[in-house]
Amino acid sequence: MSTDAAPNGKDGPQIEVTEDAAEQALSLLDSEGLDSSVAGLRLFVQQGGCAGLSYGMRFDDEPESDDTIFTHYGLRVFVDPASMNYIEGSVVDYETGLQGAGFHVENPNVVSECGCGESFRT
Structure with missing residues (x-):
C-alpha cells in the first residue's frame, strides 16, 4: 500500500509515517474496534x-474540522493547527530496542531535547 503525496489532497506541510509505524498503529486501531x-x-x-x-498520541474516532489529515500506508493521522506549527516535516516511526518498543517522532524543528528524549524545544 502506498502513502499519499499531500495532506487533504493538497500541497503543504507534511508529516510522514513509516510503514512499520503505520502497521503497528493500524493493528492497535483494529484491536480497539475502531474503523480505520x-x-x-x-x-x-x-x-x-x-x-x-x-x-x-491517541486514537480519535474522527478528525476535527480544522485538522490536517495525512494518510500513510492506510493509517490516517490527524494534526491540529497549533501542533502543526511545531511538528511539520516530522517522521513518525516505530522502534524496538533494549529499552522497549514504541512510537518515536523525528522532528527537524527541534533545537534541543531533554536527556531522555521525551520532551523538546523548537
Whole structure:
C-alpha cells in the first residue's frame, strides 16, 4: 500500500509515517474496534517535560474540522493547527530496542531535547 503525496489532497506541510509505524498503529486501531477508514492516530504537541514541550498520541474516532489529515500506508493521522506549527516535516516511526518498543517522532524543528528524549524545544 502506498502513502499519499499531500495532506487533504493538497500541497503543504507534511508529516510522514513509516510503514512499520503505520502497521503497528493500524493493528492497535483494529484491536480497539475502531474503523480505520474514519478513525486515526492524533499526533499533537502539549506543554510539559523538562524541555518545555512533549508529543502526545491517541486514537480519535474522527478528525476535527480544522485538522490536517495525512494518510500513510492506510493509517490516517490527524494534526491540529497549533501542533502543526511545531511538528511539520516530522517522521513518525516505530522502534524496538533494549529499552522497549514504541512510537518515536523525528522532528527537524527541534533545537534541543531533554536527556531522555521525551520532551523538546523548537
